[in-house]
Amino acid sequence: MEDRQKTEVLKALEALKKASKEIEANPDDGGGNATSPSMKALLELQTGSDDLLSGDPHLSTLSYLLSHLKELALALKSKHRKPGSFFALFQWRSDNNEISRVAGSIGTEIQSWIDRESVDRLNSATDDEERVALLAALKGRLAGGFDRGLQEVLLRSGAFAAVESVLADPTASKRVREQSAAAVLAMVRFNKDVFVGPILMGPTVGALVAMSSAAALAALNGLIAAIRSPLVDELHARGEIPGLVGLLAAGEVGVRVLALDCALEIGYYGRKEAVDAMLAEGLLKRLLSLQMSDLGGSLIEMDGKDQGPERIGDGIQAGVVEKARRGESRESQCRSTRPFASCVARFAVSVEVGEGLRQREKRAFKAEVLARVREAVIDEAEAATVLAEVLWGSTP
Secondary structure (H helix, E strand, O other): OOOOHHHHHHHHHHHHHHHHHHHHHOOHHHHOOOOOOHHHHHHHHHHOOOOHHHOOOOHHHHHHHHHHHHHHHHHHHOOOOOOOOHHHHHHHHHHHHHHHHHHOOOOHHHHHHHHHHHHHHHOOOOHHHHHHHHEEEEEHHHHOOOOOOHHHHHHHHHHHHHHHHHHOOOOHHHHHHHHHHHHHHHHHHHHHHHHHHHHOOOHHHHHHHHHHHHHHHHHHHHHHHHHHHHHHHHHHOOOOOHHHHHHHHOOOOOHHHHHHHHHHHHHHHHHHHHHHHHHOHHHHHHHHHHHOOOOOOOOOHHHHOOOOOOOEEOOOEHHHHHHHHHHOOOOOHOOOOOOOOOHHHHHHHHHHOOOOHHOOOOOOHHHHEEEEEEHHHHHHHHHHHHHHHHHHHHOO
């Protein structure tokens, strides 16, 4: 089918889809009646699009459903419009429900065709503008929630592998690779059971770290939050943690902010080996440098408004990271202007309240953080502030 004809088919299908949705949603309000505006529009579209639909074998099921809907609507029209008996009322409702069901099937068939065509175009596209537009459209479609038909299209077409290959291609443009990163994350969120395995076995993780852009790190953060410890294990096993720690000294503030988010997520979900790897790469020195920069500072000292973390549960002192994670903290507003404020304590608390370390490992980690901070900070006043923040997040 030529591109021009496909465009005409797509316009016809979009109109059919709109009409079928109206009928499906309002079968008892006249939508299933052959004289209703939505049904009349659908039947007229069906008659006018017969030749277009016949040119694509994938639309044979849709053609059958449209013919069946027409038969149902005409049969209903020939009956009494206002049922006068209980049995007639029951039959009338049954006929309308059948029309609604067929209209729903029509909408599903149309969406499957659109999804298939969009993915096929994405797999064969070479123009950057077209790729970016198709990737953005795919991401939006995936954000609508799980859809079995869409999943089948993705699996049959090899869409994940195609998008991942673009992401891992250093010769592809930055815009296309960043949109590919967002699409990969959208696929994982769409169905983790299907797409986590390819993520862990494929080149996505290394490609995101190598790109070192804010968009790539945002996608990586989303993947860590979705996959948790298994992805952190992969980061450590592939030797990607030194590169992530190095990005804390990047020139772009946005990259440094997202690199910090990565460190916090790794601290929360990572096992001892991953946390030790970050410490060995000088993570705490980099965090101290960020905290003492113009975009840093101490949250407990800002305007005298923060009184320290709150006590929750059975005595655990929840610090900045845990409260921000649950959306409960006013400190998150401060971090919009000072993103590196109290980042040492935030990392320490992230590890302490996290899922990766055992309790005895958390105690040893706390002691190591305090020792390293004392060694790294020369100014006693600054050291006292940082140490106090770290201790606020400790567990008794």
